[in-house]
Amino acid sequence: MEQLLEILEDIQPDADYENCETLIDDGILDSFAILSIVSELEDAFGVSVTPAEIVPENFNSAKALWAMVCRLKEEA
Amino acid sequence: MRNFKRFAVLTLLLAFVIGVNSLLSFALYPYTYSRVDIHNLISEDHDTIFVGSSHGKCGLNPEVFDSVCGTVSTNQCLGGEYPIDAYHIVRLACETGHKPKQVIYELDAGYFVTEPNEGADFAILYEEFPASFTKLHYWLTKILDGDFRSTLFPWYLYRGKLFSLKDTIASKTDSEYKNYGISSFANPAQIYHSSGFIERLVQSSDKSVKDTPVLYSAEDICTESERYFNKLAEFCREEGIRLIAVTTPVPEVTTQEHSSAYEGADQYFTALTKAQGVEYYNCNYMEEFSDLRDLNYYVDYDGHYYGTYANLFTERFAKSLDFNFPIAYN
Amino acid sequence: MSLISMKFVVFVAAAVFGYYVIPKRFQWVWLLLFSYIYYASSGVKFLFFLLFSTLTTYGAGRLLYAVRTSCTDKKKARFYGRIIVVCGLFLNFGMLAVMKYTNFVILNINAVFGTQIDLFSLLLPLGISFYTFQSTGYVLDVYWGKCEPERNVLRFALFVSFFPQILQGPIGRFHRLAGQLYAEHTFDFQRIERGLELILWGFFKKMVLADNAGVFVSAIFSDTQNYAGLSIFGVLGYSIQLYGDFSGGMDVVQGISNLFGITLDDNFKRPYFARSITDFWHRWHITLGTWMKDYVFYPVSLSGWMNRFSRFAKKRFGKSIGRTLPICLANLIVFLVVGIWHGAAWKFIVYGLYNGIIIAVSGLLAGQYRSWKKALHINSSAWWYQLFQLLRTFLLVNISWFFDRADSVPQALEMMRNAVTTFTPSELLSIPVQQNGSTAMTAAVLVILAAGCLMLFCVSVLQERGICVREVLAKRPLVLRLAVYLALFFALPCLGQPPSLTGGFIYAQF
Numbered sequence: 001m002e003q004l005l006e007i008l009e010d011i012q013p014d015a016d017y018e019n020c021e022t023l024i025d026d027g028i029l030d031s032f033a034i035l036s037i038v039s040e041l042e043d044a045f046g047v048s049v050t051p052a053e054i055v056p057e058n059f060n061s062a063k064a065l066w067a068m069v070c071r072l073k074e075e076a
Numbered sequence: 077m078r079n080f081k082r083f084a085v086l087t088l089l090l091a092f093v094i095g096v097n098s099l100l101s102f103a104l105y106p107y108t109y110s111r112v113d114i115h116n117l118i119s120e121d122h123d124t125i126f127v128g129s130s131h132g133k134c135g136l137n138p139e140v141f142d143s144v145c146g147t148v149s150t151n152q153c154l155g156g157e158y159p160i161d162a163y164h165i166v167r168l169a170c171e172t173g174h175k176p177k178q179v180i181y182e183l184d185a186g187y188f189v190t191e192p193n194e195g196a197d198f199a200i201l202y203e204e205f206p207a208s209f210t211k212l213h214y215w216l217t218k219i220l221d222g223d224f225r226s227t228l229f230p231w232y233l234y235r236g237k238l239f240s241l242k243d244t245i246a247s248k249t250d251s252e253y254k255n256y257g258i259s260s261f262a263n264p265a266q267i268y269h270s271s272g273f274i275e276r277l278v279q280s281s282d283k284s285v286k287d288t289p290v291l292y293s294a295e296d297i298c299t300e301s302e303r304y305f306n307k308l309a310e311f312c313r314e315e316g317i318r319l320i321a322v323t324t325p326v327p328e329v330t331t332q333e334h335s336s337a338y339e340g341a342d343q344y345f346t347a348l349t350k351a352q353g354v355e356y357y358n359c360n361y362m363e364e365f366s367d368l369r370d371l372n373y374y375v376d377y378d379g380h381y382y383g384t385y386a387n388l389f390t391e392r393f394a395k396s397l398d399f400n401f402p403i404a405y406n
Numbered sequence: 407m408s409l410i411s412m413k414f415v416v417f418v419a420a421a422v423f424g425y426y427v428i429p430k431r432f433q434w435v436w437l438l439l440f441s442y443i444y445y446a447s448s449g450v451k452f453l454f455f456l457l458f459s460t461l462t463t464y465g466a467g468r469l470l471y472a473v474r475t476s477c478t479d480k481k482k483a484r485f486y487g488r489i490i491v492v493c494g495l496f497l498n499f500g501m502l503a504v505m506k507y508t509n510f511v512i513l514n515i516n517a518v519f520g521t522q523i524d525l526f527s528l529l530l531p532l533g534i535s536f537y538t539f540q541s542t543g544y545v546l547d548v549y550w551g552k553c554e555p556e557r558n559v560l561r562f563a564l565f566v567s568f569f570p571q572i573l574q575g576p577i578g579r580f581h582r583l584a585g586q587l588y589a590e591h592t593f594d595f596q597r598i599e600r601g602l603e604l605i606l607w608g609f610f611k612k613m614v615l616a617d618n619a620g621v622f623v624s625a626i627f628s629d630t631q632n633y634a635g636l637s638i639f640g641v642l643g644y645s646i647q648l649y650g651d652f653s654g655g656m657d658v659v660q661g662i663s664n665l666f667g668i669t670l671d672d673n674f675k676r677p678y679f680a681r682s683i684t685d686f687w688h689r690w691h692i693t694l695g696t697w698m699k700d701y702v703f704y705p706v707s708l709s710g711w712m713n714r715f716s717r718f719a720k721k722r723f724g725k726s727i728g729r730t731l732p733i734c735l736a737n738l739i740v741f742l743v744v745g746i747w748h749g750a751a752w753k754f755i756v757y758g759l760y761n762g763i764i765i766a767v768s769g770l771l772a773g774q775y776r777s778w779k780k781a782l783h784i785n786s787s788a789w790w791y792q793l794f795q796l797l798r799t800f801l802l803v804n805i806s807w808f809f810d811r812a813d814s815v816p817q818a819l820e821m822m823r824n825a826v827t828t829f830t831p832s833e834l835l836s837i838p839v840q841q842n843g844s845t846a847m848t849a850a851v852l853v854i855l856a857a858g859c860l861m862l863f864c865v866s867v868l869q870e871r872g873i874c875v876r877e878v879l880a881k882r883p884l885v886l887r888l889a890v891y892l893a894l895f896f897a898l899p900c901l902g903q904p905p906s907l908t909g910g911f912i913y914a915q916f
Binding site for chain 1: 737
């Protein structure tokens with residue numbers, strides 16, 4: 001989770017990743033940022049993210065992102 | 077109670093809109109000679125009805141035609157009159173009990189390669205039709221396809237006449253309007269005759285700028301124009317009306333400059349009329365009219381005759397027509 | 407059936423009347439019937455294309471579900487699934503490509519190889535660019551498990567053919583639209599009033615703003631020699647015309663859908679208030695942008711070969727640029743497709759790539775921009791900085807409009823050059839607004855245009871602040887509401903341009 005927060009801060013700084021649950025809905029993360037995050041997640045955690053996973057439910061908060069990463073690691 | 081209130085408001089709203097529209101129509105919609113033309117069409121019997129474009133309006137004088145053939149005719153041509161309009165004019169004459177013996181259709185290629193323009197001419201004839209099945213049919217087949225403003229606001233294409241509001245109202249309250257008088261249509265460039273003929277007068281500014289007519293082009297043929305010509309031909313056959321098609325002569329310099337377009341139009345109209353068993357006279361290619369095609373006889377390169385030459389043309393055309401008057405039809 | 411024709415008014419009135427008279431469980435059938443009547447009115451032969459799209463994508467959806475549920479071997483299921491998707495996409499996009507781009511390809515082959523292949527006379531089926539996207543989006547959604555496939559072919563046919571949106575969008579999503587289409591709706595007077603309001607407003611934008619601006623745009627773009635000094639007005643006029651026309655059309659379409667109790671996705675969100683080209687594409691033709699994002703941008707970015715390129719880029723250029731470069735490439739591909747979608751001409755390709763390059767470069771330099779702003783102590787939320795962003799974006803967008811509106815790339819470049827070298831605003835008054843029109847008439851139209859734009863600006867500012875104008879109006883007394891409606895209603899004939907000069911809606915040709 002710490003690593004994830006670091007990645008988020010690096011790609012799109014100045015957002016409250018600990019608490020914010022509307023990262024997509026509020027436009028804090030745009031599509032460029034989403035894909036940059038996915039690229040880093042794939043490198044850092046060895047998961048493979050498909051287009052089916054790119055939904056607001058998975059990206060609206062750091063928690064949701066982490067849940068997705070964990071789920072993908074298990075499925076792999 | 078709530079619904080009743082809503083219903084009442086809606087009714088008042090509708091009444092208000094209709095009221096304002098009527099007022100604006102009265103104030104802005106001008107007194108056009110189409111009003112006189114249609115009135116003449118439905119109130120008198122005519123042996124011959126001329127339909128077609130502005131070439132016919134300026135080129136075919138019913139009085140001259142009648143003096144040669146001993147008939148009573150009316151010129152219902154109009155600049156902007158498409159086959160769909162001509163069709164409904166003939167239908168209206170029949171519906172109102174004034175079926176003609178023949179219809180002479182002046183064919184202009186420009187009306188077969190374009191669609192009706194949604195300008196001031198779009199509903200100019202429709203507006204003057206009396207309430208009738210023909211008018212309903214006309215609405216369903218032409219006006220319905222137009223901008224909804226043409227139906228809901230008939231005056232809207234004349235809103236530029238806001239500044240001549242006083243004149244429009246005056247002309248409508250005048251007894252001339254009620255009696256279908258024609259003197260208000262006269263101006264230095266033309267005289268409108270009650271037969272529907274427009275006599276063009278020579279103006280010094282004529283032909284100062286070279287105009288280009290809308291030319292025939294096989295790729296641009298408008299299927300709707302063809303369809304309504306064919307419908308007119310079928311209707312005339314069913315009603316026992318003789319349909320004759322004519323293309324009035326245009327200046328020789330024009331046909332020479334655009335020879336392929338005019339020849340193409342000739343071939344096209346020859347085929348179209350032959351398929352319907354309709355006689356066709358293309359005066360551009362007939363020897364008896366070759367001396368009537370000097371540019372000086374015309375207002376413009378497009379081919380609108382001055383009155384004097386229109387009379388000469390009409391006389392010669394009437395004589396060249398291959399039939400005897402009066403004709404008894406079954 | 408043109409949206410501005412009387413026939414369409416009668417058609418919608420009949421559709422709405424019948425909708426609330428028949429038993430509610432048949433309402434969706436009624437909509438389907440009217441949608442097919444509407445489509446057939448454009449030419450019965452075009453029904454073939456609509457049916458083809460409907461049946462192939464319906465079939466693909468059912469097959470995908472069958473494979474997913476019956477195939478126990480995950481690998482096999484993925485394999486078959488991929489084949490079904492590829493076939494479905496190929497058939498539909500193949501049809502679109504043939505109808506829309508055959509002649510463009512032939513023209514270019516002839517130009518490059520000196521051949522003289524004849525062009526085909528292909529009439530584009532109504533709305534093909536829109537319903538193809540909508541139905542193929544459904545196939546991909548089913549493939550990715552984002553929605554369940556529709557089992558009833560007639561219901562599915564309604565989703566593809568729903569008449570208010572088939573002409574020019576918005577491009578809908580199955581999971582948001584289907585439920586509404588099939589649901590039962592009770593007559594609600596307020597809903598009818600709100601729907602009619604929106605329709606009126608849409609026609610106002612189209613007839614008073616777009617059509618009036620269009621007169622000047624047509625004149626300036628068709629005579630670039632004589633009106634060289636008016637180039638800048640031409641493009642500004644086009645930005646008004648295109649926005650008024652397209653968003654006006656969207657309002658009409660949304661308003662009509664509202665009459666049935668259906669809400670379509672938004673297609674516009676005050677695009678000229680955008681502060682970057684990226685932001686602009688989140689506000690302009692939104693449903694095309696989101697479609698491209700979900701069905702082209704993400705899949706391309708996450709594809710195998712893009713992953714390989716990403717690894718190569720990271721090795722070569724370092725982590726930051728390395729992870730952004732593939733995204734930029736995918737973005738360029740998206741905007742190339744956007745350009746091609748707009749039409750079969752090089753100028754549209756340039757238009758698309760222009761937008762794509764700006765977004766790609768700003769993506770690559772995002773980190774750099776952040777450090778510059780920090781160094782210069784620029785506060786992003788300062789009013790003057792936001793104004794700067796707005797004006798900068800408006801300028802960039804207008805440059806793109808040159809490519810969109812001009813006849814060709816050379817003409818676009820010529821006009822851009824004119825825009826910065828010659829400026830003769832007084833010539834604007836010499837453009838006739840009708841046959842034999844006077845300078846006074848032209849001046850009057852310019853005043854109408856300015857007043858209309860001001861009105862639109864005020865409404866937009868309110869909307870940008872989250873205020874729903876229809877709701878504000880709903881709370882006002884009846885007399886005021888009626889006055890507003892009557893003013894808008896009579897503005898259409900009094901202040902609008904007749905169609906002889908302007909034609910129907912611009913996006914209805916796609």
